[in-house]
Amino acid sequence: MSVRAEGAESISSPMWADISWTDVTVVEQGPLYATGGSSTHAPGFVFQTSGSKASSELAQRTLDKLGGIEVGGQWVSKRVGGIEIATSEERLWELHRRHGFAEAWGVPSRLISADEVARLWPGLDVSGIHGGLHTPTDAVVKGVRAVEFQAGRAQEGGARIIDRTRVVGIRTYGGRVSGVDVEPVGGGEVSSLEADLVISCAGLWGPGAAREMLGIEIPMLPVEHGFGFSQPVSSLRGLDEPTEVVKPMLRHQDHAMYLREWGQRIAIGAYEHRPLPVEHEQIASPEQAQRTGVQPSIHPFTRADFEPSWQEAQKLLPELRDSSLDESMSFNGIFSFTPDDGPMLGPVPGVDGLWMAQAVWVTQSAGVGQIMADWVTTGDPGIDTHGLDLRRFDPSEVSKRWTAERSAESYDEVYDIVHPRATTLKLRGLRTPPFYERQRGKGAVFSAANSWERPLWYESNATLADGRPAVPMLGEQTLPPRDPWSAQYWSPIVAVEARQMRESVGLVDMSSLPRLWLSGPGATDFLNGLHEEGLLSRPMGKSVGSVVYTLMLSPEGGILSDVTIARTDEDTYHIGANGNLDAAWLREQMDARGVRLELRDAHSGSCGLGLWGPQAREVLSTLVDEDISHEAFKFYRCRELSVGGVPVLAMRLSYVGELGWELYAPAEFGRYLWDELMAAGKPHGILPVGRRAFESLRLEKGFRLWGTDMTREHTPAEAGVSFAVRGAAAEKLAAEGKDVPSRRLSCLLLDDPSEVVMGHEPVYAEGAASGQAPIGYVTSADQGYTIGQSIAYAWLPAELAEVGSRVEIAYFDRRIPASVAQEPLLDPQALRMRA
Numbered sequence: 001m002s003v004r005a006e007g008a009e010s011i012s013s014p015m016w017a018d019i020s021w022t023d024v025t026v027v028e029q030g031p032l033y034a035t036g037g038s039s040t041h042a043p044g045f046v047f048q049t050s051g052s053k054a055s056s057e058l059a060q061r062t063l064d065k066l067g068g069i070e071v072g073g074q075w076v077s078k079r080v081g082g083i084e085i086a087t088s089e090e091r092l093w094e095l096h097r098r099h100g101f102a103e104a105w106g107v108p109s110r111l112i113s114a115d116e117v118a119r120l121w122p123g124l125d126v127s128g129i130h131g132g133l134h135t136p137t138d139a140v141v142k143g144v145r146a147v148e149f150q151a152g153r154a155q156e157g158g159a160r161i162i163d164r165t166r167v168v169g170i171r172t173y174g175g176r177v178s179g180v181d182v183e184p185v186g187g188g189e190v191s192s193l194e195a196d197l198v199i200s201c202a203g204l205w206g207p208g209a210a211r212e213m214l215g216i217e218i219p220m221l222p223v224e225h226g227f228g229f230s231q232p233v234s235s236l237r238g239l240d241e242p243t244e245v246v247k248p249m250l251r252h253q254d255h256a257m258y259l260r261e262w263g264q265r266i267a268i269g270a271y272e273h274r275p276l277p278v279e280h281e282q283i284a285s286p287e288q289a290q291r292t293g294v295q296p297s298i299h300p301f302t303r304a305d306f307e308p309s310w311q312e313a314q315k316l317l318p319e320l321r322d323s324s325l326d327e328s329m330s331f332n333g334i335f336s337f338t339p340d341d342g343p344m345l346g347p348v349p350g351v352d353g354l355w356m357a358q359a360v361w362v363t364q365s366a367g368v369g370q371i372m373a374d375w376v377t378t379g380d381p382g383i384d385t386h387g388l389d390l391r392r393f394d395p396s397e398v399s400k401r402w403t404a405e406r407s408a409e410s411y412d413e414v415y416d417i418v419h420p421r422a423t424t425l426k427l428r429g430l431r432t433p434p435f436y437e438r439q440r441g442k443g444a445v446f447s448a449a450n451s452w453e454r455p456l457w458y459e460s461n462a463t464l465a466d467g468r469p470a471v472p473m474l475g476e477q478t479l480p481p482r483d484p485w486s487a488q489y490w491s492p493i494v495a496v497e498a499r500q501m502r503e504s505v506g507l508v509d510m511s512s513l514p515r516l517w518l519s520g521p522g523a524t525d526f527l528n529g530l531h532e533e534g535l536l537s538r539p540m541g542k543s544v545g546s547v548v549y550t551l552m553l554s555p556e557g558g559i560l561s562d563v564t565i566a567r568t569d570e571d572t573y574h575i576g577a578n579g580n581l582d583a584a585w586l587r588e589q590m591d592a593r594g595v596r597l598e599l600r601d602a603h604s605g606s607c608g609l610g611l612w613g614p615q616a617r618e619v620l621s622t623l624v625d626e627d628i629s630h631e632a633f634k635f636y637r638c639r640e641l642s643v644g645g646v647p648v649l650a651m652r653l654s655y656v657g658e659l660g661w662e663l664y665a666p667a668e669f670g671r672y673l674w675d676e677l678m679a680a681g682k683p684h685g686i687l688p689v690g691r692r693a694f695e696s697l698r699l700e701k702g703f704r705l706w707g708t709d710m711t712r713e714h715t716p717a718e719a720g721v722s723f724a725v726r727g728a729a730a731e732k733l734a735a736e737g738k739d740v741p742s743r744r745l746s747c748l749l750l751d752d753p754s755e756v757v758m759g760h761e762p763v764y765a766e767g768a769a770s771g772q773a774p775i776g777y778v779t780s781a782d783q784g785y786t787i788g789q790s791i792a793y794a795w796l797p798a799e800l801a802e803v804g805s806r807v808e809i810a811y812f813d814r815r816i817p818a819s820v821a822q823e824p825l826l827d828p829q830a831l832r833m834r835a
Contacts, residue, residue, distance in 0.1 A: 021377055022157050022158030022159065023158065024154065024158070024159040024160070025159070025160045025161075025162060025193060025195075026151070026154065026159060026160070026161040026162070027162050027165050027166075027167055027180065027182055027193070028161065028162065028163045028164075028165065029163075029164070029165065029166040029167070029185055029205075029286045030163065030164070030286055030289070030296075031163055031164060031290075032147075032148070032151065032161065032163045033144050033145075033147045033148040033151060034144050034295070035147065035163075036284075036286065036289050036295050036296040036297060037203040037204055037296070037297050038143075038203060038204065038297050038333065038334060038335050038336065038361070038362075039143035039144065039146070039147055039362060039365070040143065040144060040295050040297055040298075041143075041227070041295060041297055041298055041331070041333045042141075042143040042333070042335075042361070042362045043140075043227065043258070043260065043267060043269055044139075044140045044141040044142055044143055044362055045082070045138075045140065045249050045258060045260070045362075045363065046059055046062060046063055046077070046138055046139045046140070046141050046362065046363045047059070047082050047084075047135065047138050047249070047251070047363065048060050048063070048102070048105075048107045048135065048137070048138055049098050049101050049102045049105075049107055049109065049133075049135055049138075050101060050105075051101055051420070051760055052342070052387060053104075053105055053384070053760075054342075054383055054384055054385065054387055054388055055342070055363075055364065055387075056101070056102075056105040056107060057105065057367065057383055058363070058364035058367030058368060058371070058383075059363050059364055059367065060105075060106070060107065060367070061366060061367030061370055061371075062141070062362075062363065062364060062365055062366040062367040063077060063079070063137065063138075063139050063141075065366035065367070065369075065370065066139075066141055066146055066149070066366055067079065067139075069149055071145045071148050071149050071152075074142075074145060074242060075142070075145075076141065076142055076145045076146050076149050077139045077140065077141040077142070077146070078139055078140050078244075078245060079136070079137055079138065079139040080138075080139065080140055080245055080246065080247065080248050080249065081120075081134060081135060081136040081137065081138050081139075081248040081249070082134070082135045082138035082248050082249040082250075082251065083112075083117060083120060083121065083132050083133070083134050083135075083248045083249070083250050083251070084098065084132060084133040084135075084251040084253060085117060085129050085131075085132045085250065085251070085252055085253075085254075086129065086130045086131050086132065086254065087128045087129055087130065087252070087254045087255075088130070088254050089130065090417060091130070091253060091254050091417065092130045092131050093485070093812055094253075094417045095111060095131065095132065095133040096111065096812040096813050097812060098133055099111050099133055100760065100761050100762050100810050100811075100812075101760060102133075102135060103762040103773075103774050103810065104760055104761065104762040104774060104777035105777075106773075107135060107137070108135065108136055108137050109133060109134065109135045109136075110133075110134050111131060111132070111133055111134075112131060112132045112133070112134045113131055113132075114126040114129040114130065114131060114132070116132070116134070117129055117131070117132040120134065120247065120248055121247050121248065121250060122235075122247075123235055123317060123318070123319055124250075124316060124317060125315065125316055125317070125318050128315075134248070136248075138248070138249060140244075140245050140249060140260065141362050141365075143362050143365075146362065146365060146366070150366065150369065162182075164184060164185045164186070164286065165182050165183070165184055165185060166182065166183055166184075166185055166286065167180045167181070167182055167202075167209075167213075168181050168182065168183050168190060168213075169181035169213055170198060170200075170213050170214065170351075170354065171192065172351055172354075175350075175351070175352055175591070176196070176351065176352035176353045176354075177195065177196065177197065177198045177351055177352065177353035177354045178194065178195070178196070179192050179193050179194040179195045179198075180192070180193050180195060180198060181193075185286040185287060185290065186286075186287055186290065195353075196353055197353045197355070197376060198353065198354050198355065199355040199356065199357055199372065199376070200348075200354070200355070200356045200357070200358070201356075201357045201358070201360075202358065203297075203336065203358070204222045204278075204283055204296070204297055204334055204336060205280070205283060206218060206220055206336070206344075206356070206358040206359075207220050207221070207222070207280060207403075208280030208281075208283075211280075214348070214351070216348075217398050217399060217400060217403065218344060218356070218358065218390065218398075218403075219338055219339050219344070219393050219398050219402070219403040219406070219407070220336050220337070220338050220344055220358055220359045220403065220407065221277055221278075221336070221337050221338070221403055221404055221407035221408065222277070222278040222283065222334045222335070222336055222337075223275055223276060223277050223278065223334065223335060223336075223337050223407070223408065223411050224276035224277075224278060224299055224302075224332040224333070224334055225269065225270070225271065225276075225332065225333050225334070225335055225411075226269070226270040226273055226301065226302065226305055226306040226309065226330075226332055227267065227268070227269050227270070227330065227331055227332070227333050228267070228268045228270070228301070228306050228309070228310060228325050228326075228327075228330040229262065229265045229266070229267055229268075229325070229326045229329040229330050230265050230266040230267075230268070230313075230320055230323050230324070230325060230326065231265070231323045231324055231325075231326050232264040232265055233264065233265065233266060233319050233320065233323060234319070235319055236261060236263070236264040236265070236266075237264060239261060239263055239264055240263070241263050243263075244261065244262060244263050245260055245261045245262065246261060247260070247261055251415070252312070252316060253415035253416075253417075255272055255308075255309065255312045256270065256271035256272040256309075256414065256415040256416075257269060257270050257271065257272060257309045257312060257313070257415075259313060259316070259317070265326070265329075266313070266317060266320060268309060268310065268313050270305070270306050270308075270309035271411070271414045271415055272308055272309050273302075273305035273306065273308075273309070274305065275408040275411045275412060276302070276305070276332065277404055277407075277408060278299070278334055282299075283296050283297075283334070284296035296334075297333060297334045298331045298332070298333060298334070299331065299332040299333075299334065300331070300332065301327055301330040301331050301332055302332060303325070303327065303330075305332075306325075306330070310325055335361065336358065336359040336360075336361075337359070337407040337408070337410045337411050338359050338407055338410060339393070339402070339403065339406030339407055339409075339410060339424075340387070340392075340406075340410070341410045341413075341414075342359075342387050342388050342392075343357070343358065343359045343360045343361075343364060343368060343388055344356055344357075344358035344359045344388075344390040345357050345358075345360075345368065345371070345372060345375075345385065345388045345389060345390060346375070346385065346388070346389040346390050346391060347391075347584075347588070348390070349391055349584055349587065352591060355372070355375075355376060356390055357372050358390070370382075371383060371385070379554075379555060380554065380555070380556050383713065384711035384712050384713045385712070386581060386707050386711060386712070387707075389581055391580055391581050391584040392579060392580060392581055393580060394450055394451070394514070394579070394580050395580065396601065396604055397430065397431070397450065397451040401427075402427055402430075402451075405426040405427055406424060406426050406427070408426075409424060409425065409426050419485075419488050419489060420758050420759060420760070421447075421488065421489040421490070421758075422488075422489065423447035423448045423489075424448050427451065428446075428448060428453070429453060430451045431450070431451045431452040431453065431512075432452070432453050433452070433453075433509055433511040433607045433667075433670060434607050434667045434668070434669075434670030434671045434674075435509070435607070435670050435671050435673075435674035436453060437671075438671060438674050438675070438678075439453075439455055439458070439509065439688065442458045442459070442460040442461075442688055443458050443459030443460045444456075444457075444458050444459075444688070444690070445457055445458075445459065445491070445690070447489070447691065449512040449691075450512050450514065450579070452511060452512035454509060454511075454512045454691055455509055455688070455690040455691065456489065456490075456491075456494075456690045456691050456692050457491050457493045457494050457497060457690035457692055457693065458493065458497070458687070458688050458689075458690060459491075459493065460688075461493050461496050461497055461500075461687050461688070462493050462496070465685065470493070470496040471496075472492035472493065472494075472495035472496050472785075473495060473499055473785065474495065474753060474754075474783060474785055474788050475753070475785070475786070475787060475788015475789070476788060477753075477788065479492055479495045479783075479785070480754040482754075482756055483756070485758070485812070486756040486757075486758060490692060491692075494690070494692040494693045494696065494785075495693075495783075495785040496687075497687055497688075497689040497690060497692075497693035498689075498693040498696050498697055498785040498786065499785055499786065500613070500685060500686075500687045500689070501612055501613045501656060501658060501687070501689050501693065501697065502613070502614075502658065502697070502786045503613070503614065504613050504614065504615045504684050504685050504686070505611065505612070505613035505614070505615040505616050505618075505619055505660075505681050505684050505685070505686045505687075506611075506612060506613055506686065506687050506688070506689035506693075507609055507610070507611055507674075507677055507678065507681065507686060507687070507688050507689060508609065508610035508611075508612065508656075508688075508689045508690075508691075508694055509608070509609065509610075509688075510608030510609060510610045510662055510664075511603065511606075511607045511608045511609075511670075512603075513576060513603065513608060514576075514577045514578060514579050514580070514582070514583075514603060515574065515575060515576055515577060515601075515602035515603040515606075515608075515664070516574075516575040516577055516582070516583055516586070516599060516600065516601065516602050517572070517573070517574060517575075517598070517599070517600050517601075517602045518572070518573045518575060518586065518597060518598070518599050519569075519571060519572040519573065519597065519598050520571060520596065520597035520598050521571055522571065522595065522597065523571040523572065523573060523597050524540055524567075524570065524571055526589075526590065526593070526595050526597060527539075527540050527565070527573065528540055529593070530589060531550075531727060531728055531729060532727075532728045533728070534553060534555075534557075534728055534729045534732035534733070535552065535553055535554075535555070535589070535729075536550050536551070536552060536553070536729065537550050537551035537553060537716065537724050537725040537726065537729045537730075538550040538551075538724060538725070538726045538727070538729070539726065539727055540565065540567060540573070541567050543567070544567050544568065544569055544570060545567065545568075545637050545638055545639055546566070546567050546636070546637065546638075547564055547565070547566045547567075547636045547637060547638050547651055547652075547653060548564070548565050548566075548567075548636070549562065549563075549564050549636075549724055550562070550563060550564075550565060550724060551563075551716060551721065551724050551725070551729075552582065552585060553716075553729065554712050557715045557716075557732075557733050557736060557738045558711070558712035558713060558714060558715065559706065559710050559711065559712060559714055559715070559716065559719060559721070560581075560585060560712050561577065561578045561581065561582050561585070561706055562578070562704070562706045562710075562721070562724070563575050563576060563577050563578070563582060564576040564651070564653060566638040566649075566651055567638075568638065568640075568649065574602060574638070574649065574651075574664075575602075576662075578706050578707060583599060583601075586599055587599060602664075605666065605667050606664055606665065606666055606667055607664070607665055607666075607667050607669075607670035607673075608662060608663065608664045608665075609662075609663045609673065609674065609677065610655075610656075610660060610661070610662050610663070611660050611661050611663060611677060611681075612654060612656050612658040612659065612660030612661075613658050613659065613660060614658065614659060614832070614835070615681075615684040615686075616658070616659050616660040616661065617629075617659060617835075618684060619677065619680045619681040619684060619686065620643070620661065620677075620680075622680045623643045623644040623676055623677070623680050624641050624642065624643055624644075625642070626639075626641055626642075628641075630834070630835065633650075633652055634652065635652050635653075635654075635833065635834045636652065636653065637651075637652050638650060638651040638652070641663075643663065643665075643673060643676065643677075644672070644673065644676035644677075644680075645672075646665050646669040646672060646673045646676070647665060647666065647669070648663045648664065648665045648673070649663075649664045649665075650662070650663050650664075651663075651664075654833040655694070655697075655698050655701075655703055656694060656697035656698055656701065657697060657698070657700065657701030657703075657824075657826055657827055657830070657832060657833055658697075658832055658833055659832060659833055659834075659835045660833070663677075692782075693785075695780075695782055696782045696783060696784060696785055697786075699780060699781075699782050699784060699791045699793070700784040700786055700787055700791065700824070700825050700826040701824050701825075701826055701827070702720075702747060702823040702824035702825065704719060704720070704721060704745070704793075705779075705780055708759070708779050708780055709745055709779045709780055709793055710745060714745070715733065715738045715739075715741065716733065717733070717738065717739050717740065717741045718741040718742075718743055718744060718745065719745050720744065720745050720823075722739070741798050742797065742798050743776075743795055743796065743797055743798055743801075744795070744796060744797075744798050744801040745779070745793055745794070745795055746776075746793065746794055746795070746796045746801040746820050747791065747792075747793055747820065747821045747822075747823040747825065748763075748778075748791070748792040748793070748794055748807065748809070748818040748819065748820060748821065749789050749790070749791060749818060749819055749821045749825075750789070750790040750791075750792065750809070750816055750817070750818045751816075751817045751818060751819070752790070752816070752817075753783065753788055753789050753790045754790070755790050755811070755816050756781065756782065756783055756790055757778055757781045757790075757792050757809050757811050757816065758778075758781060759778050759779060759780055759781055760777060760778060761777065761778045761792075761809050761810050761811055762774035762776075762777050762778075762809075762810045763775055763776040763777060763778060763794045763796065763807050763808070763809055763810075764807065764808045764809075764810065764815065765800065765806075765807060765808075766806035766807055766808055766817065767808075768808065774810070775796055775797055775800055775807070776794050776795045776796040776797070776800075776807075777794060777795060778792045778793065778794045778809060779793045779794060779795065780792070780793045781793065784825060784826075786826060787825050787826055789825070791825065792809060792818065794807075794809075796820070800820075801820055802820060803820050803821065803822045804819060804820060805819065805820040806818075806819050807819070807820070
């Protein structure tokens with residue numbers, strides 16, 4: 001726990017001492033520096049390669065921070081490198097993909113043969129190895145030494161550290177933190193520390209502490225992980241304890257395990273065994289640890305769970321076949337897992353000045369320290385944090401069971417080959433729209449979105465109304481088959497659905513879209529005030545019924561989100577959001593200004609349907625008495641309609657580039673509304689349309705997806721959304737020089753329309769030699785079934801983003817040629833959706 005004294009002029013992060021705030025007290029319940037948490041026993045693997053750009057950057061920052069550091073004459077990190085091996089063809093292809101991640105995020109890497117693996121790891125049986133991925137700058141980090149180094153830096157900067165002291169309460173006054181109550185471990189009087197900022201870094205004890213002191217559930221689960229040591233082996237007799245490790249760290253993901261030298265032994269970590277979740281009361285207290293001498297994060301070794309990994313280690317390292325496990329050294333170590341495998345960072349909702357930094361592994365440790373220090377002192381973490389922020393989860397779905405099942409799934413998948421479009425298998429059906437049974441009747445194939453069931457496509461659309469098979473088309477050609485990787489979580493039926501929406505009409509389930517109601521006297525002034533400060537890119541519409549597409553901006557001009565705000569009354573607004581982070585941001589802005597407005601969830605208890613296509617007006621007009629002509633119901637307007645007797649909030653918006661409406665209704669009317677729309681659309685050949693077609697249609701129209709195509713790391717000018725910036729926000733960005741981009745989100749067309757990429761692939765200049773750095777990376781991609789082209793959006797330097805520029809996209813072991821295209825690719829004047 002890190003606290004800042006009330007009225008202090010400065011504060012320093014205990015992990016990153018180069019920040020100007022220095023009046024900090026760190027309260028630690030364990031002894032320094034082996035405090036009893038996961039850092040005490042962590043194997044210290046820091047692999048920088050990840051499908052997540054933010055996770056990769058945190059690992060890179062960690063190694064940059066700890067590189068070359070010594071504590072007491074002993075090394076803190078050692079860049080011995082890492083090797084990931086493949087013992088199956090599927091894993092070898094996955095290593096090609098991971099090599100692409102590394103290239104995209106600037107991590108040195110190379111694909112190597114089995115012979116090269118043997119050269120880097122003498123003694124390895126490579127007879128079953130197909131190849132490997134070598135990342136020479138990866139490192140082993142000694143967790144306890146890293147803690148000591150960073151604590152020492154903090155103390156040099158003015159921080160005070162109190163160990164063997166437990167925080168027993170967090171004090172608040174008037175909605176903000178005012179201090180903490182502490183007591184000595186082993187007994188003593190409770191005392192108070194005053195503070196105007198508190199960061200909870202309780203580690204394994206975090207979920208229990210949150211329940212006991214805050215009354216909230218945080219989605220984080222401690223899980224046991226088998227870690228075994230061999231008896232000393234002859235080949236390592238010359239490796240002394242201070243040196244400890246020379247060869248690269250080794251990942252054998254086909255068997256969910258890793259290995260490394262540990263002095264004269266081989267250390268083996270196992271993820272192959274069943275998840276072993278740990279309840280809060282099963283973690284030893286500091287008093288128990290003091291009495292027994294056993295670290296709280298270490299549980300007894302379960303040999304039966306570890307046995308398959310030991311047998312595989314003996315196959316891989318022949319020297320171990322005549323050895324045995326040293327069970328006196330082996331143990332089950334406890335680590336923290338979350339539903340999406342990301343850490344839990346940021347401010348705690350509802351208590352101003354209270355922050356968390358939870359579920360942080362050694363891999364991201366010093367990197368997290370840096371961004372937390374930047375975040376609390378300047379308000380800018382310096383990187384995109386939407387996948388790290390603890391507020392990213394919808395509070396309505398977070399429960400103890402949800403956390404346990406989803407986090408255990410994360411444990412199971414640590415070393416799995418996980419497709420980027422895969423979906424959770426846990427707690428399916430938790431949230432369903434009222435027309436769920438109708439969708440199932442149409443053969444909907446579902447994924448999960450915010451715990452909602454959301455159709456990807458409908459098997460019923462494989463057959464036309466007259467019983468003939470539908471023919472999927474790519475432009476004017478029959479849709480060619482996809483490669484096996486991109487064909488996962490996809491169907492040719494997607495092309496049928498996309499074409500029907502372009503040519504006639506389709507119905508899309510929008511129920512999972514996060515939505516909010518903001519209301520109360522002064523709501524309009526509040527939103528317009530945010531615009532005047534440059535935090536909302538557009539002012540609100542002047543009339544009731546207006547709809548505005550606007551960007552939530554950081555003070556630095558980064559895109560925190562994009563939202564549609566519909567003015568349904570003088571001081572009432574319906575907000576189409578991207579998630580709970582948007583609600584948290586609005587509450588934060590209200591609290592900072594002393595504004596009291598009602599902000600509540602709008603999508604729970606309701607449902608949404610998108611009706612789009614050239615025939616959408618004909619379909620809707622048969623169900624309403626109101627005039628819905630273009631003149632009477634213009635684009636970017638909203639109004640209440642009675643649709644077949646159902647009360648509906650209708651918004652004339654389009655994320656697919658076609659005429660149509662978003663229709664929102666109370667849930668009890670949902671099934672009837674679905675039936676009425678499908679019946680009214682039958683003469684026009686209406687089809688239910690899934691998310692996969694929806695994604696393709698929005699790419700053809702050039703619409704960005706926040707969190708994928710653009711984040712807080714990007715400005716509107718860079719992301720190509722300057723059209724959404726007006727007035728004060730535009731003036732502020734121009735004054736700061738952020739209206740002239742040095743990089744651009746660019747639309748690429750692949751030369752071969754049958755080729756498909758998936759996202760996160762590195763992009764190279766045409767003809768770039770092997771080993772040359774990429775110039776950018778892909779964000780979103782799919783086939784455009786209407787235009788007959790394969791589309792990819794990618795970040796490129798501005799000078800290489802001119803229309804016609806030639807590039808190559810790395811896709812597994814191939815380079816796919818593409819060129820920068822003028823966008824939007826379809827209907828540049830937007831005549832179709834404004835008809």
